[in-house]
Amino acid sequence: MNKILVIAEHANGVLNSSTARAVACAAAIGGEITVAVLTTGSCDVAAQAAGLEGVVSVAELTNPGNAQALAALQAPQLLEISAGYTHVLAPNSTFGKDLMPRLAALLDRPMVTDIMAVQDARTFDRPVYAGNAITTVQVDDDGLVLATVRGASWPPVVQTQAPVTVECQTSDIDLPAHTRFVALDGEQGDRPDLQAAEKVISGGRGLGAAEHFALVEAVADKLGAAVGASRAAVDSGWVPNDLQVGQTGKIIAPDLYIAAGISGAIQHLAGIKDAGTIVAINKDPDAPIFEVADIGLVADLHEVLPALTEML
Amino acid sequence: MKVLVGVKRVVDFNTRIQVKSDGSGVQTDGVKFSMNPFDEIAVEEAIRLKEAGLATEVIAVSIGGDKNQDTLRSALAMGADSALLVKTDDEIQPLMAAKILKNLVEQQQPKLVLLGKQAIDDDANQTPQMLAGLLGWPQATFASKLEIDGDTAAVTREVDAGLETLSVDLPAVVSSDLRLNEPRYIKLPDIMKAKRKPLEVIDLADLNIAASASIATLKTSAPPQRQAGIKVESSEALVAELKARNLV
Ligand SMILES: Cc1cc2nc3c(=O)[nH]c(=O)nc-3n(C[C@H](O)[C@H](O)[C@H](O)COP(=O)(O)OP(=O)(O)OC[C@H]3O[C@@H](n4cnc5c(N)ncnc54)[C@H](O)[C@@H]3O)c2cc1C
Ligand SMILES: Nc1ncnc2c1ncn2[C@@H]1O[C@H](COP(=O)(O)O)[C@@H](O)[C@H]1O
Numbered sequence: 176m177n178k179i180l181v182i183a184e185h186a187n188g189v190l191n192s193s194t195a196r197a198v199a200c201a202a203a204i205g206g207e208i209t210v211a212v213l214t215t216g217s218c219d220v221a222a223q224a225a226g227l228e229g230v231v232s233v234a235e236l237t238n239p240g241n242a243q244a245l246a247a248l249q250a251p252q253l254l255e256i257s258a259g260y261t262h263v264l265a266p267n268s269t270f271g272k273d274l275m276p277r278l279a280a281l282l283d284r285p286m287v288t289d290i291m292a293v294q295d296a297r298t299f300d301r302p303v304y305a306g307n308a309i310t311t312v313q314v315d316d317d318g319l320v321l322a323t324v325r326g327a328s329w330p331p332v333v334q335t336q337a338p339v340t341v342e343c344q345t346s347d348i349d350l351p352a353h354t355r356f357v358a359l360d361g362e363q364g365d366r367p368d369l370q371a372a373e374k375v376i377s378g379g380r381g382l383g384a385a386e387h388f389a390l391v392e393a394v395a396d397k398l399g400a401a402v403g404a405s406r407a408a409v410d411s412g413w414v415p416n417d418l419q420v421g422q423t424g425k426i427i428a429p430d431l432y433i434a435a436g437i438s439g440a441i442q443h444l445a446g447i448k449d450a451g452t453i454v455a456i457n458k459d460p461d462a463p464i465f466e467v468a469d470i471g472l473v474a475d476l477h478e479v480l481p482a483l484t485e486m487l
Numbered sequence: 488m489k490v491l492v493g494v495k496r497v498v499d500f501n502t503r504i505q506v507k508s509d510g511s512g513v514q515t516d517g518v519k520f521s522m523n524p525f526d527e528i529a530v531e532e533a534i535r536l537k538e539a540g541l542a543t544e545v546i547a548v549s550i551g552g553d554k555n556q557d558t559l560r561s562a563l564a565m566g567a568d569s570a571l572l573v574k575t576d577d578e579i580q581p582l583m584a585a586k587i588l589k590n591l592v593e594q595q596q597p598k599l600v601l602l603g604k605q606a607i608d609d610d611a612n613q614t615p616q617m618l619a620g621l622l623g624w625p626q627a628t629f630a631s632k633l634e635i636d637g638d639t640a641a642v643t644r645e646v647d648a649g650l651e652t653l654s655v656d657l658p659a660v661v662s663s664d665l666r667l668n669e670p671r672y673i674k675l676p677d678i679m680k681a682k683r684k685p686l687e688v689i690d691l692a693d694l695n696i697a698a699s700a701s702i703a704t705l706k707t708s709a710p711p712q713r714q715a716g717i718k719v720e721s722s723e724a725l726v727a728e729l730k731a732r733n734l735v
Pocket of ligand 2: 548612
């Protein structure tokens, strides 16, 4: 039987929904699912993981070095416990992408990035070339399978079951001192989280100026939507980097995605392929975004966005 | 301070990828290849460190076939001092790439290794972290700002929650994100100058690196294509359509 370890992502005492998505992938692989939660000692997050559907045990590893998720400090702790498992999974977020390859190297194992679909316990589909091709890959020896899970492909499992027991282990191995956390500069807005939101509206270079992002935000607030952006809008300094949608930004799968003033470069489209309905507002009828949009409106966003805010 | 920069030769980012109908991969015949965009940023950063008097020497390395010499010449034209090709015609996966880079690090003793955060062909996003793990060095991935101060580096990273700053001791591995810098354009005289810079070719077999476990690609398929839907004529019509579909 497969024994699958899912590494939890969490911050400020809250389990990230990316963890429940990785658990969904683990359930598709099939086997006994354990969630590893690395903390400094408070059991709150472990308790959240213990309630996730399909999880049979939670291993909480406590160490003072876990105040922040630093790959160089967490990989050695996970190395200690990985041995008994057939699979180790983590979300394909910046957290998982940073950590998993380091762990894989310590285990001298190859790794699968970004599982979209499970064919069997060792065979997976994953995107390459910014999602313009899908490869079916197989870990074809009998060693440990290490992988990250594409959030947009896996709806999170629910948190309903009676919590399973949490086993607390203090990890007393010496952790390196060569990597130190200094600061996190993140916008803690009231809007829904881009990666979890059911509706997202993004703005691109077509907005023309930082202050025009208010037009996008007004529609977002009417819809209860999260705000996203193209790389051009982020590079122009109009919005922070964590709003970028695309190959090198966030890959999202909302029910509704509205792109305003975004041309639809392949790198941007790579981030929205799994969206339910794509709406494009662009004044250029030949913009490539219209080739993938379910509903297109060729018009000036400076007129459309205020009108939408008015009517919605 | 010596800086080692990895440059991978990949299908140009502007290419429309065609999946071969027999599922054996993507069409690469007659397709333009360039330096991986993230590696261009890594090279630029290394050169800026040299221009700022912080780096003494920039060595560009690539693993792959003979054509990677072109990619290395581009790095030399940008301003790298010397180049090293580890020659192989085999597919090199991240774990193996990391082992090869580790071998070169042991030979060259750089204080900083700059790589791209991901290669835009395999989109693996693994090699820098694996290299750092194998070396036991600090890693600072997805960097958008790098400041060297003596034996430490302050690195700002683009993470899902925003911008994270780490302080790491050197030597370290840093992987570049898009906003680290804007790479310079190569001018004709630089291309001429690059021709005279040293480019060494080493056969992979001569490095005596044991083969690593690898992952087999069984097939490559085209992703499901989204189809263009309808066009509406006005904001009113858009709202009506969204309501009709129960999206608002
Ligand atoms: C390796 C790599 C990775 C990348 N990763 C990403 C990524 O993750 N995400 C991403 O988004 N990009 C990414 N890019 C960049 C991408 O190639 C494009 O450059 C970028 O997406 C363009 O942003 P844009 O659509 O906002 O701007 P443009 O392409 O300039 O488009 C602006 C659009 O606005 C329209 N417009 C202008 N004025 C108006 C108006 N008044 N009303 C309505 N429409 C208007 C124009 O017709 C145009 O179509 C990446 C590039 C590379 C090389
Ligand atoms: N064959 C290679 N030659 C040189 N550098 C490489 C090679 N493969 C990977 N790299 C480096 O590792 C980074 C990440 O690659 P990957 O892990 O494949 O996404 C690239 O941006 C390069 O800097």
